[in-house]
Structure formats: structure tokens, C-alpha cells
Amino acid sequence: MTREITYVEAIAEALDEELSRDDDVILFGEDVEEFGGNFGETEGLYEKHGRDRVRNTPLSEIGIAGMALGAAVGGIRPVAELQFADFAATAGDEVFNQIPKQPYVSGGRLEAPLTIFAPSGAGIGAGAQHSQSVHSWLGNVPGWVVVTATTPYDAKGLFKSAIRDDNPVFFLPHKMLSETKGEVPDEEYTLPLGEAVVEEDGEDVTVVATQLMFHRAKEAAAEVDADVEIVNPRTFAPLDTETIAESVRKTGRLVVVDETVERYGTQGYIANEIVENEFFSFDAPPKTIGVKDVPIPLSPPLEQEVLPSADRIAAGIESLF
């Protein structure tokens, strides 16, 4: 049985269930208690699980991420929130140099089973420092498992797996999807990390997209005169290139859409991985679409200009025929 819930409710359910399931799970971050998180994602958890398990922290991302690292090494399973994904940089040393590298540097003797989650993406007029998509930064640092959520179903199932995984996982919901609704099973479930999924079958062209861009790609697919297969990578590191490659072997065409900045973003790498290994499957050049090389502007028309639209995706698809 399933029911319709919102994306934010799905996130809150994942947290609630994992807090209930495993005493070692604790949740902390700024304003996760009474306030319930910026998008309502921690609402009710503090009341239910108590102040030892759900903790407001002082305002410091270095403190949050650093404490999460130590707590994980110390044998518990911290889930830490940053209020915006951009703040991954605010805890830069922890996020780039410490957390993902400590297991490797210790030769595997040290484990860091922590999860950091933070809403990413543009579209709400939050400006250049509260709107970025940072999975290109994180995925470029070996050691992080980088996971995004596209639907309430994904959000819940992937977040639960993220919490249970023994690697450091960075989980990235998208703020524009907070209030979107979708079917979620009544029963408990998890979804595999590290596996892409073909969300829509098609014969003519493969579109890789996640988060908000997935939904725009779906709109675009409805607009164009081609049978579009949509692959949702879900996990950006490690990346399941095989599922994408398999699709391209069938369709012969590839469009990679993502909200990271195009220059050294996710798109070029993903496209090139497939081109490099499946060159002779291609019937047309690959096409990449992302945020052009600019920060996210405040002005709504400017913000929409830089954020790939369904039209831009549709034009990208059509350019390959």
C-alpha cells in the first residue's frame, strides 16, 4: 500500500524511523528542535525523541561537521544538517579534507558512518550563497557517497540508506521540491545507494537528470517529438555509469542535465565517461546542460535565466536529431 506525502514529509519520516530503529542514530544541526528545520524537515522529532537524540547546535558548520566526524569515529551514527548545501564550503576543511579522507588515510582502521544532509539548488530567490548545487564539489572528493533526491519516494528510501551506510554520505534534497507530493509505500523500505534507475523508458535519446532537473526533463520529454529515456543517477559518487551506458547503447543519444555549474560540473564528466567508453554507440554528439558559469542571481527572471528550463532541455534534446 502507498500513500501520497510531500518530499519534506518523506525526509522527516526517514529521520523519525531511523531514530526509532537505532539508538546510535542522533540528529543535530541548527534549529532542528522546536523550529523544525527551515523546510519543516525535522518537525516533531525533538518532541518525540528527546533532546539527547535531537540537538540544536550553536551556529557553526565547522562545529557541526567536525563533531559529526568525531561522533562517527567514536562509534555512534550522527546525522547532521546544514541549513543550506552552500554551507558545505563553510565547513570546507571538514567536508573536503577531513571527513571523506579519514577512513582512507587510516588505512581503513577508522570508520566514519555519518550522514550530512543539506537542501541544495536554486529557484526560491535565495541568492548566490544559498542556492548552489554542490554535488560536483563533493563528488570530486573521493570518500563521500553523494546522494540526491528527486521524489518523495527517493527522498525517504535513499535517506534511510544513507543513514545506515557505513561511509560518510552527503544527502542532498532540493529545496524547490519540498512541497511536491508523491507515492510512498506504507511499509518500511530502503533504496540502494550507488545505483542509477531508469525512470522513463524510451528508444531515441537518453536524458540523465536528477532533483528539479528530472522534473523539468520530464516536461521537456513531453514537449519533444522523440521517445525519451530518463535515467536518474540518484547517487553521484560513486556513479553508476553502467546503467547510463546501457541506455545510451540502446538510444545512441545522450543529454546530461544537472543544476551544477557547467564548467567542471557533473555534466561534462558524465557525458565524457559514456562517450569515452561507448563512442561508437553515439549517433550524435552528447549534449550537456547546466547552470551557465555564473553565480545564482537574486532577481527571479535572472535566476530563471540561469537555471535550465524545460524549454532549454527540450531544445537540447531536439538539437541531437
Added chain:
Amino acid sequence: MTREITYVEAIAEALDEELSRDDDVILFGEDVEEFGGNFGETEGLYEKHGRDRVRNTPLSEIGIAGMALGAAVGGIRPVAELQFADFAATAGDEVFNQIPKQPYVSGGRLEAPLTIFAPSGAGIGAGAQHSQSVHSWLGNVPGWVVVTATTPYDAKGLFKSAIRDDNPVFFLPHKMLSETKGEVPDEEYTLPLGEAVVEEDGEDVTVVATQLMFHRAKEAAAEVDADVEIVNPRTFAPLDTETIAESVRKTGRLVVVDETVERYGTQGYIANEIVENEFFSFDAPPKTIGVKDVPIPLSPPLEQEVLPSADRIAAGIESLF
């Protein structure tokens, strides 16, 4: 007339000349006074230009980068050193969110003519947190001009331009090249930012490489049975794709070698930019080579294993024929 000097001497000369030329230039960082920098790059400058112009700072990259930003906005031209490029993350908010975005966010009303420089790259057994190549991180953040140095000639000419440029520039020498020697003009000169250069002409295959990888690519070129054209991008953001594309239009083959981590590194983006726009020029799939998706290990054999070797580059070139 030219003379042979080392790469580090070239860097020190650039600093010396710019400090002499422009009173607004000031230099600061950890251990830039008597100690002279970790590789000798600031030797003698403090004695010559005095403590007001060449300043040791307390140990904080956030302090250094943040102060550089304010000083630049305030109307002077700071040149700030971080002891290792990895520490770009240690000043994460300044480097990812503040410095590159402030000019844009202010609608162009605020200028930040600062230069940060930091030695990057692996090879000296410095371990996972002192060996990274970070131009993929920086180049993914619009607003930074990201410049690398491959030879003493480049190091001096590009660094001088970096200091004079009105944008925030991140200048990245490579620590393994510190003691390499090369010809440098006696006269003052600068080199253009934002322009790639064809360093070696060839007909059969284009290899894009910079820093240490450039030198290894040259070795590889000598090993293989093909006429290799080597393009040195010099500036990674903005990237001069046109020079690379022109070369590929001639050769029909492309290998991109760089020391950034392959996943969401520079290589895939660069290769895909050319593939996407010059698809029908390609006689073989593109080939990308970088640090595999691991942190840099301490053990020298492991470090050499993950760092692309001349042999691996040669094999990459040969795989295209």
C-alpha cells in the same frame, strides 16, 4: 636575452617586481617573512620591501583569505599565500562563497583584485591533505580566474598578470616543479591570462596538459609512435576551449591529462566541451587521464600509482590509434 632560473625563483621574481612596481601590492601569508615560504618562494622579499608590505599572518586561512577580500575591496591589491592548495578548503566559505561571488552579487559595484597563490599537486609524500590539485574545485565556482604554472617562464609571466588582473585570481604552482629550471627573459614580461598555448606542434593527436602532467606528457610524446601536439591551458577558468578545439580539428584525437581527481575533475569537462562542439572532427574517442578516485596516499609507490605516469599517458595516447 634570457637566463636559466628555477620555477621558485621565477615566482619570487614576480612577487619582487610587482611589489616594486605598485605600492598597492602587499603580500601576506604564513611564514612569508624570514622563513621565506615553504619552498623559498618569498625569500628576501620581507628584507627588501619591509614589514608593512610583506606580512606574516597568524595561522588561519580564513583570516588570510577573508582579509585579502576586504583589503581588495578596500582599494589595495593583496597577494595572499596559502601554504598548500588543499587549504583552499580550510578557507572554504571565503574561497567558494565570498571571494568569487562578491563582484557579481554587488552587480559589479565592488571589485576584488586579489591574488591567492598556493602550491598544489602530489609527488613529495605529503599525504592526502597536502597533495591535492584543486583547480577543479575552484574552476567550478564562477568568478575565480584559475591559473596554473608549468615552467619558470609561465610561473613568472602568469603570476605577474594574476597580480595585475582586476579579478580574484587563484594561482597554482606545482610543488614538484619547484626546483626545475627554465629560460626566462631578462626583461620584464607578462603572459596573457585566459589563453591556452600550443607548446608542441603535432599532427596526430592533441594532448592537453599542465603543471607536472605537462612534463610527463612530453615524456610520453617522446615514447609513442605518433606526432603529438601538446596544448597547455594555463588558465583553467575561464577556459580557452577554442585553442584546444582548433588543435583537435587538425589532429582528430584528444587526450586530456590533469592531476585533478577524475570524477568531476577538469578532464571530463574539457574533453566533453570539445566532443560536444567538434564531434565530427574526432577519429577516435577522447581519452581522459587523472588521479583515480582516491585521496593521495603517503606511501611513495602508492602515490606514484595514483599519479598519472608518463607510461600511463603514453598508453592513453596509443589507445587512440
Added chain:
Amino acid sequence: MWERMTQDVNVDDDTARRFLEEMLRIDIFEEETKERFGDGEIPGFVHLSGGHEGSHVGMGAAMRDEDWLAVGGARLIGQYIAKGVPLPEIMAELYGRVDGSNRGHGGQMHVADVDRKLYGHAATIGSGQNPAVGLALAEKVKGTDNVAVTTIGDGGTSRGSFHTALVFAAYWDLPVVFVIENNQWAISTPAESLSPDSLSDYGDPHNMATESVDGSDVEEVYRAVSDAIERARNGEGPSVIESRVVRLVPHFEGDKETYRDEAEYERLKEEKDPIENYRERLLENDVLTEGEIEDMVANIQDEVSEAVEFARESPEPEPEAAYEHVYRTPLYGQGE
């Protein structure tokens, strides 16, 4: 916890009138902002300054035009106004229009005006203090006696970047005044759960001058910040001032404030409104009459209406503007 406000007026009448007028300007501008935001005319986030007006105005009045202000915390608009940015430019920026201070690229969190020496605000709380140190350094290198004032909230003091800025400012005795607006809350996290007695104590280990003042009293803030600026100008180095204020508004528009005790909140609104208190003080001390204040309010309301008109009439940026101001081009030596 709050000391009783003195009922004397300790500045000359003109200054006192300007203080009240400027606080009213902030208040009326922000009330209008709230309406416009509620009507969907203003995009993004809106954080208002209710309760902080005395702190903003006292600080602004203590500064020379040539002194830098680097704004911190999340109470922003009052500070922009106190630094002298014209209301129409601020309002147009809130609207994201081309005539905004930042041409619509920045919005409420990023109003910057280097000509008026407003560095602006780092929307990552606590990232403005090290730039403020750099601004002070630039002034010192250029041989001026200008200072840099920088604000931060109680919450922001937990970020290490703030402490590093203290280290750097102290290291070279730079002319920086750190003002901590302690409004008791970092969104929903109470400042009283932080361990320091006064947040200005953070300056003590550095042997800096520190002071904690009632920030809802505009005159107190004016005095304390003036003293600190004077020390800084005279080469006596940085200071840390805690300005104890109250947040009489939600964290941002939309915040339901479930975490606040209602009775206490009502009491604070009653007792600690800097404008209401100062108004009464000026009336009691015959500095102004009710009628004069009404005129003042009417004038400001006109100004604010004009600012809204200006913003509404300013065009949305053209799409291509999104690609401007990323780089100054050509890059050095390029295309030669």
C-alpha cells in the same frame, strides 16, 4: 536582566531628533517592506530589524561617511539605511530591479554600496568579519584614519571565523570595531544557552577593549561605538561591543516563532521597543512635540512610498544581465 532606561537625553536636540527620525525611517521602511513582501512583490527572504533600530542608528551616527560598514547578523535593512544608502536603491534591490543598489543581482541579503563604504553582508553569517579586518588594513596601508565597523549576531559569534577576525585585528592593532548585536536568538536557539556572561567577553583574551551596552537605547550605542571608533582612529586598536537588543519580529517573514514564550515576548515588546521608548523620552524632555513627530512620520511615509514607486517602476533586468559582472574582461594581457 535589562537595566532600566535612563530618562535623560544626553545628546543635543538636533542629534536626538535625527536619532528618532532615522529609527522611524527604518521602522516605516520595514513595515512597508513587510507589506510588499506579503503581497508577493518582493522575492526571496526578508529579515526585519524590529527592536534593533536603536542599535543600527546609534552605530550609524557614530561613524563618518568614510568609515566602512561590514554588515553581519540577519538584521540587515536597518543597517543599510543607517549607513546612508538611499531608500529607493534599497527598495529596488529588494525587488531585484535594475535600479537597485546591486542591479538586482544581490537582493535583501547583499545590498552593497562601496561608494558609501557599505561593504555589504555575507549571507553566510559570520563571514564578514575577516573582510572587515581587510578593509581596515587597506585604510591603514593607504594612510587614512578611517575605521571599519562590523556587526554580527549572537549566533554568529559561535563561528570560528569571528574569533579569527579578532586574532587578526589584534595582531596588527587594526582599526576595527566589532559590534555584536545580541538579540537573544539565533533563529530559534537562545543566546542564553551560550556560555559567556557577555558576548563581548570574547574580546578579553585578546586584551581588547570590550563593553556591553543596552542596545535598545540609541544614545548608549552611539556613545559606546563612538568611543570605540575614537580609540580605533587613534591607533589604539580594535574593540568588541555587545549591543543587547531584542528581536521584536520573527527571524524572517514566515517564521511562526513557535519557540518563543508568548508572555515574555509581550513584555519585551512593551518594555524594549527602542523607538517607542525614545519617542517618549524626547516628548518628556520637550525635545519634540507630538505634532512634530507626526510630521516626521508623514514625511518618512512619503519617502517610503516614493521608494516603493521607484522600485516598482524600475525594470526587471534583461536576461542577458545574468551573465554580466562575473568577470572583468578582458583578463590581464588577454587578446593583445
Added chain:
Amino acid sequence: MWERMTQDVNVDDDTARRFLEEMLRIDIFEEETKERFGDGEIPGFVHLSGGHEGSHVGMGAAMRDEDWLAVGGARLIGQYIAKGVPLPEIMAELYGRVDGSNRGHGGQMHVADVDRKLYGHAATIGSGQNPAVGLALAEKVKGTDNVAVTTIGDGGTSRGSFHTALVFAAYWDLPVVFVIENNQWAISTPAESLSPDSLSDYGDPHNMATESVDGSDVEEVYRAVSDAIERARNGEGPSVIESRVVRLVPHFEGDKETYRDEAEYERLKEEKDPIENYRERLLENDVLTEGEIEDMVANIQDEVSEAVEFARESPEPEPEAAYEHVYRTPLYGQGE
């Protein structure tokens, strides 16, 4: 500036002997490390602890095996030894070999041994303190009375991350002991140019217990850290201790130390060598004889030689090992 060292021995004889032995172990191990590095057998950087042995041993002795140590500053090896990591594993790690504590992945800057509750070192100075807070939190959540001790250099205290760690530790009164090894230098930058009188003053605004001790006196450090650990174990929260030591060695091997005053350096070597001073103290107080110390030294030399043999004989990692330990695989739910 340095107080005269007391000549009494204030611990029992066994403890005193262990103190000297452990300091000698560090010294002899490091002398050998220096030689092996000089001969090119050890890759990467080597930072030695000369002058810090008393601080390391006093701190190590104050801890229980179950207490965590998160190492900071750049004086590392002495701390690894003081936490009980076997010499062969340390030496093999310096060599980058498979039998090293970290299988050769980490090297001198990253020796970690979670089984012995050595968190290891963040090679970015000052990034170990917040993890230490997290380690303490984990112990608290698990209901133990174990504490986390974390060290940092004088230089490292300028990083904000250190101050944030103080905020977080104080916020929940976590059992963390912050030890600042103030050896007067951050590479070439003198601590005396920092503004605090004592670096432990950084704990004052947080209302933490603080103390500044002569860190070259092993007994002083032992006492001060024991007291702080006891407080932490009893739920009395975190402490900050400044351990004033001298760096009697270059920053790292290869540092020419052009920035040091030679006469002063010689004086310090003469007066502040923790091992020499303690040796004399134990002799004067008849705790040990010259002959016993010679035996001690000879035994340690054997241990150290064995460690070197062990390291030399340990194989280099196979190339494929470079790709291990990046992820624990399969990822959750993968391949099911």
C-alpha cells in the same frame, strides 16, 4: 618568563621512572627517525618533538586507555608513543609500509589507532578539535565516563575551528580537555606576537576551567591534565590547559631556523630540556642511579632498533592497495 623548575619529585618512584623512561623512548625513537629520514628511508615530512617530551608523557600518563586522544600541532610522534601505539607500527607507518598503523596510507602526519583510541591528527592544523568534541559526545551518548583529550599548537589557536570547538564543548558541557602546546613558534611566527597573556585565556569567556603550566615539567603536566580529566569525568565540563614548552628542534627536518635568535636558542636548550632536567631531578632525589638510566637507555635503543628492523622488513604496499579503503562496499542496499 620561565619559572624555575621545582627540584622535588612529587610522584611515586615507579611513576617517576616511567615518566623518564617514556620521555627517553620518545627521544631515542625520534633521534633514530631523524637519522632514517636523513638517509632517505622515510618519505614525506618529519616533525620532531624535542622539548615537548615532558608535555606528551605527562598528558599520556594522565589518560586512561579508554580516553580518546586527538592530536594537534605539529609535534606528533611523541604523542603517538605516549598514547601507547607500539613503536614498530609507528615506524612502519613512517616508512609507508603495509605493517604501519595505517597500512602506509597515512604516514607521519596521520598515525591513527582507533583500537587504542588514538583518533590521529588532522594535517590541517586545528581541524582536530571539533572531532574531539564529537568523540566526547559519542562517549556521553554511550554512557561511559571516558573523556577526549585534544592537543593544538600555539599557532593552531588562531584558527577559528579551535574556538568553535570551545563553544560546542561548553554548550553541552562535554568531557573534553583542550591542551595547547605553546612552544612559542608556529613555524617562524612567534607566539609572543599573539595578543593573549596566556593562550589558556581563550577558555575564559566560556567560563571554562583554565590553567597555564610549565609544560617542560612532566609532573606539572601530569597533574594539570589529571585534574582536568577528573573534572571532565565528573561531568564538570571542558578545560583549557596551556602547556608552555620549548621547541628544541626545527619545525620540520630541513627547516634552517633562520628566524631564531641563536643565543636564546642555546639558553633554552640548556635550561628547558625536559628530559635532561628530569633525569637530574631523579638522580638528585635518588629515584634512579646513572647505571639504571644507562640500562633504560640501552633497552629502549634495542626497542627502537627492532622497530626500525620491523619497518624495513615490512613490504611496500602493492599498487592495488592504493584503491582500497576509499569506500566500504557494497554501499547500503547495493547489488541486492
